[in-house]
Structure formats: structure tokens, C-alpha cells
Amino acid sequence: MLTRLLVLLAVLVAIGLLPWLADRDPALTVLRARYPGREATEGALAAVRAELGLDAGPLAILRDWLAGLARGDLGTSWASGAPVADTVVPAFGTSLTVMGAALLVTAAVTAAACAPALRRAASGRPVRSGGIAVASFAALPDFLLATLGVAVFAAWLGLLPAYGFDGPANLVLPALAMGLPGGGVAARLGRDAIGQVAAEDWVRQWRAAGYPRVRIARALLRRAAPPLAPQLAIVAVSITGAAVATETIFAIPGLGRAALAAADAQDLPVLQACMVLLIGFGFAAGLAARAGARRLAGPAAEAAAIPVAPPVSGGRRRHLAWFACAATPLLIAVVYGLARSGAIATGTRLEGPSAAHWLGTDELGRDVLARLGQGAAWTAGAALGACALSYAIALALGFLPRLAHPLAEAFNSFPVAIAGMLVVVVLGRGQLGAVIAVVAVSWPPLAAHAAALVAQAGSAGHREGRLALGAGPGWMLRRHTLPLVTGPLAAHAGLRLPGMALGIASLGFLGLGAGPDAPEWGASLARSMPYLERAPLAALAPAAAMIALTLAVMAAVSLPKRPTHRSRRNARMREA
Structure with a gap:
């Protein structure tokens, strides 16, 4: 926990120092955004730096940003002059909606893949993990699936809308693009975990004693779940990162699209707020999964927090x-x-x-x-x-x-x-x-x-x-x-x-x-x-x-x- 907090603090410090670390002069960006016709003289740039507090040094910049973050003040946009919270908070709500739909897709894919494995394990038959096709499907990125979804279901077949966020139909393609890769990973890890647990001695003893298959399946699931909980947190983090590309492709007014637009325009206050919310969501997901694993199986479950790439089955x-x-x-x-x-x-x-x-x-x-x-x-x-x-x-x-x-x-x-x-x-x-x-x-x-x-x-x-x-x-x-x-x-x-x-x-x-x-x-x-x-x-x-x-x-x-x-x-x- 201490290491996690130290890493989070280091990332927050890096985000807070972005105006000082930026490759391009932030004063030039603000001058062009707010005063399009004004010449970028050294005096004009110095005035903008003084207005934004960029001439106070890195420690003062970091102190003011952290103090504002502690008060809930996300700052003012350099491009529009509007409060950052007015842009970021509604975008975060939109992103949470899309992420929730993607998590439902992930859960559905995982359940559909693991249910047959549970039935096979409870009846004493061997559980096979997916082959190369399943592993490759899990490795496909969200932006590629989103592109194919737009090409097939929107452009060619005309079944689903490709852009916007006007109703439930607009959620289908983004949720599939963000949720299918995570579902492939979770399904593969879940089937592997069920297969390993099914080889333990107690499973054979329960079957020999005549226990119902439903009870054996529930016990198998409870036994296989703790090592998977921290790994599912990584899937949640991947869905968080997928919001950037997916929201951009489908023109969804979410946090990921706002962050990318702010990075492109070098509107650093908006970018800082978006990063804090996205990283905070991923950090909270990791802590929740870690706590769930400890509650299910105790501290021993921490050993499986980082997944090793599972082997791919199949002959030579x-x-x-x-x-x-x-x-x-x-x-x-x-x-x-x-x-x-x-x-x-x-x-x-x-x-x-x-x-x-x-x-x-x-x-x-x-x-x-x-x-x-x-x-x-x-x-x-x-x-x-x-x-x-x-x-x-x-x-x-x-x-x-x-x-x-x-x-x-x-x-x-x-x-x-x-x-x-x-x-x-x-x-x-x-x-x-x-x-x-x-x-x-x-x-x-x-x-x-x-x-x-x-x-x-x-x-x-x-x-x-x-x-x-x-x-x-x-x-x-x-x-x-x-x-x-x-x-x-x-x-x-x-x-x-x-x-x-x-x-x-x-x-x-x-x-x-x-x-x-x-x-x-x-x-x-x-x-x-x-x-x-x-x-x-x-x-x-x-x-x-x-x-x-x-x-x-x-x-x-x-x-x-x-x-x-x-x-x-x-x-x-x-x-x-």
C-alpha cells in the first residue's frame, strides 16, 4: 500500500509540474488562444506567464495546483477561460456510463466462456483453455475493434450509429470495442484458473462422495476467484485507457476525448484534471480488487496480483x-x-x-x-x-x-x-x-x-x-x-x-x-x-x-x- 501511494504521489507531482515540464512554452499557447491577433513578443509572453503564475518556479506551481486540488478547485481552462470543472465533471459522467456498459460486456463474455468450463470441471471432464485465436482476440486493442465496428456495422450495414451520444444505440459499438478485449483476457484467465483448481484432490473426493454438481461448481468458482480479482483490476484499468481512443473514434463527449483534445491544444489545466480523474479511477479499481482478493482468500491471494502470460494450447x-x-x-x-x-x-x-x-x-x-x-x-x-x-x-x-x-x-x-x-x-x-x-x-x-x-x-x-x-x-x-x-x-x-x-x-x-x-x-x-x-x-x-x-x-x-x-x-x- 505504501508503494502504491508513493507511486501515485509521484505521478501527481509529475502532473502538477506539467506547466513547468512542457516541451512547448505554455505562455505561447495561451497567447494564441486568448489573443489571436497579438504578436508573440517577449513582453507579451512575460505578461501571460505572470498572469498564469508560470514565472513563480516549479515549487510554487506544484504547491498552488495541489492546494487547489485539495479544495476541489480544478482551475481555469487556458483556452476558453471557463472553469475546468464545468467541462470535466459532465465528461466524467459520460465516461462512467460508457465504462459501465463496457464492464457489462466484459462480464457477459467472461461468464459465457467460464460457465462451460465450470460444468466440465464439476462433471470430471478436462477443462481446455482457448487456443491461439482466443489469445489473439484478447490482445486486439479497442481502437482496432472500434474501427472495424464503424466499418462493418455503421458504414456498410447501417445497423448502428457511428458517432454521437444520443441514446442507448450509441452505446453498443463503444461498449463492445472497450469490453471485448477485457472479456477475452478475463475469460482466458478464468478458464485457466478453473482448470487448475479442478485438478486438486478435494474435487475428486467431492465427486466420489456424491456431492451435487451445482455445489461443486460453486466451490470451484469460490476457490478460483481470489487469484483472479487483482487481475480483473488490470482489465478495469485497460477499459479506463480505452476510453481515450474509443471516445475519440465515436465522437463521445467523455473524459478521454476531452483529455486528448486538451493535450493537442496544450490546455494543461483541463489535461491535468482529466488525468487525475482517469488515474484515480484506475487506482481505486486496483485497491478494490486487492481488498476483494484479501477478503476471499486472505493475504496469500496477493501473490497472483500480476498475471503471467498464460500458455497457448495447441499442437506443433x-x-x-x-x-x-x-x-x-x-x-x-x-x-x-x-x-x-x-x-x-x-x-x-x-x-x-x-x-x-x-x-x-x-x-x-x-x-x-x-x-x-x-x-x-x-x-x-x-x-x-x-x-x-x-x-x-x-x-x-x-x-x-x-x-x-x-x-x-x-x-x-x-x-x-x-x-x-x-x-x-x-x-x-x-x-x-x-x-x-x-x-x-x-x-x-x-x-x-x-x-x-x-x-x-x-x-x-x-x-x-x-x-x-x-x-x-x-x-x-x-x-x-x-x-x-x-x-x-x-x-x-x-x-x-x-x-x-x-x-x-x-x-x-x-x-x-x-x-x-x-x-x-x-x-x-x-x-x-x-x-x-x-x-x-x-x-x-x-x-x-x-x-x-x-x-x-x-x-x-x-x-x-x-x-x-x-x-x-x-x-x-x-x-x-
Whole structure:
């Protein structure tokens, strides 16, 4: 709890110092917003700084902001001059409505997936977790599902409204986009937990004693629920972060859309208030889930607060088939993109597929497939860099378990969109800032896993024997601990790679990452949205590339190893 509070305080300090840390001069932003015709002279800028109190220094800025926050005063908008509360409080109510609908979708998906598992476990049949398709569905981001929902159900079929917030029908697509990924994660974790509990001895004893299946199912659910409670808090946090992209796509006047607009206009008082409310909601969800886990199963449930990526089931041939089907189109796109030019040709704008342009052209007449291949380096390359950096941080923190676990739990309360907006205000827009934002929210589960692996290596039975034979600390680290930690941690980081790539793409989609003209997949998807009806392939191509990357990486990382001669011999000995 102390670590969580310290991390929350550090984030509040960073938010309070945004006017001092901002990459662009806030006085210039306010001058252009309030006095459009006034020249930006040094005297005019100094007058604006004095008016806003920006010349008082960072400590005074932080003190005044925290004092106002304690009084419930959220400040005054720099752009409009209106009280921030008049904008933020109604937007927060709208966001809570959308988040509540998304949580209902998450709960419905989880219940629909776990109910058959409970029935199978209560009757003594094995419980299987989902395969690659289920794991990939859980990894799909909200902005991608929202884009596909607009394309299919609004633009093509005309069944649901795409924009606005006028009635219950406007909630359907946003709730599905925000709730389905969390439902996939919760369903997968729930089925895995039920399968593990079903293998315990008491379940077989209860069935042998003739207990009703309904009673066994209730006991299974109660036994599997405590480890899932903290993990469901992470799902709630992801829904909080999803509000930024989803509300922007569907033009919902919520808190996420207000935060993104404030970051774009550098209206820092509005952005600060939005961040405090969003982070506070995620922090409260984490505390509530932690308290629920302790109440159900005591302090022992805290050990499962950070989920380790679950294994993906399926045979070797099935994994290879998934990998081939997903990776081959991506490789073709990359080779095609490197061979073709992405030059602007306005005479061929928004054309359909042809022999000259296999997937047509975009709004500037550029070849869609060529841009897709060129964007692979922007998205996948940045994700690889973020994955390597997160791996290094996690490996270092793994040897500090007292610090790794509480820090990981605390940082899980911050979604990538919030981190992206903070980085943009401080460093400006760019792909480097997107990588930093993704790393900031990606290392916690890896660090918790690394700490668990280090503890497991420290308790190995042969460790004492090697120490007794004279092995020194350096030799034990190189030859004993690191080999037991680096391999499993690398596999876990590989499973996180699609999520990092989608995080990079989501920041590019929101305008918080790569530049607007970059071939990065998220930025390309955002540019093509206004032309969805005229050139649907321009939007569907980067969306399909993200899905294919997720499938390919999940299949490659979780590929079962071939059984060696020794493992086959040991299996025959066990059977004998």
C-alpha cells in the first residue's frame, strides 16, 4: 500500500509540474488562444506567464495546483477561460456510463466462456483453455475493434450509429470495442484458473462422495476467484485507457476525448484534471480488487496480483499453420513495400485494387500495400525496441523482489494512453516518445515474473550442493540463476510483443506517436478513417496487418518444442 501511494504521489507531482515540464512554452499557447491577433513578443509572453503564475518556479506551481486540488478547485481552462470543472465533471459522467456498459460486456463474455468450463470441471471432464485465436482476440486493442465496428456495422450495414451520444444505440459499438478485449483476457484467465483448481484432490473426493454438481461448481468458482480479482483490476484499468481512443473514434463527449483534445491544444489545466480523474479511477479499481482478493482468500491471494502470460494450447502443426498463414502476408507486404515507391500521386487518389496497386491507393495517391510494408519497420521495429528495453528493466528488478512486486502492482494502474499524453507534453510528439510510453506500462508484469523466477532459482535443490562445492556468487549468477531466468522471461516478453506493437499503433492512431505523414500502421489507420466508404482497403489493410502480427508472434513464441530423445525416454520410463 505504501508503494502504491508513493507511486501515485509521484505521478501527481509529475502532473502538477506539467506547466513547468512542457516541451512547448505554455505562455505561447495561451497567447494564441486568448489573443489571436497579438504578436508573440517577449513582453507579451512575460505578461501571460505572470498572469498564469508560470514565472513563480516549479515549487510554487506544484504547491498552488495541489492546494487547489485539495479544495476541489480544478482551475481555469487556458483556452476558453471557463472553469475546468464545468467541462470535466459532465465528461466524467459520460465516461462512467460508457465504462459501465463496457464492464457489462466484459462480464457477459467472461461468464459465457467460464460457465462451460465450470460444468466440465464439476462433471470430471478436462477443462481446455482457448487456443491461439482466443489469445489473439484478447490482445486486439479497442481502437482496432472500434474501427472495424464503424466499418462493418455503421458504414456498410447501417445497423448502428457511428458517432454521437444520443441514446442507448450509441452505446453498443463503444461498449463492445472497450469490453471485448477485457472479456477475452478475463475469460482466458478464468478458464485457466478453473482448470487448475479442478485438478486438486478435494474435487475428486467431492465427486466420489456424491456431492451435487451445482455445489461443486460453486466451490470451484469460490476457490478460483481470489487469484483472479487483482487481475480483473488490470482489465478495469485497460477499459479506463480505452476510453481515450474509443471516445475519440465515436465522437463521445467523455473524459478521454476531452483529455486528448486538451493535450493537442496544450490546455494543461483541463489535461491535468482529466488525468487525475482517469488515474484515480484506475487506482481505486486496483485497491478494490486487492481488498476483494484479501477478503476471499486472505493475504496469500496477493501473490497472483500480476498475471503471467498464460500458455497457448495447441499442437506443433497447428501453431506452424497459424504462423505461416499470419506471417506470409506480412512478409509479402514488407518485400513489396521495400521494392515499390510510396511517392505522392494525386491523380490516382483513393483508387481501388488494380494490377498497378494491389490494394489501391490512399488519400494522396500512394500505394496502400507499399505503405503497409514500409510501416512494418515503424510499428514492429519500435515494438521490438520497447520489448528489449522492458526486458532489461524487468531482468534488473527481478533481483529486487521487495521492490519489483509492489512497483509492478502500482504501475499497472496507468494505461498507455495516459502515459502517451504525459510523454507528448514533456518531450513532444514522435516515435521515441511512443516507445517510452509503452515501456512505462509494459515492464510491470515482466518484472513480477522475473522476481518469481529468481526466487524459484534461489530455492532449487542443487543450489546448496554447488555452493558446498565452492561455487562463488559470480559463477552462480552466470551459470545457475541467469540461465533459469533469461529464457522463460524472454518467452514471456515475446508474448507481450504484440501488445506493445498495438500500443505503439494506438498512440500513432491518437496522434501521440509517429508523425501524421509517417507510414506507421496506427497513423495510417487514423488518416484513412475519413475515407472509409470510398477506399475501405486503406483502413482495413493496417488493421489486418496488426491482427496478422499478433497471430504470427503468438504462434511463434508459444510453439511447442520437439520432444528430444531424453524426454521421450523419460516418458517411456514413467509409463513403465
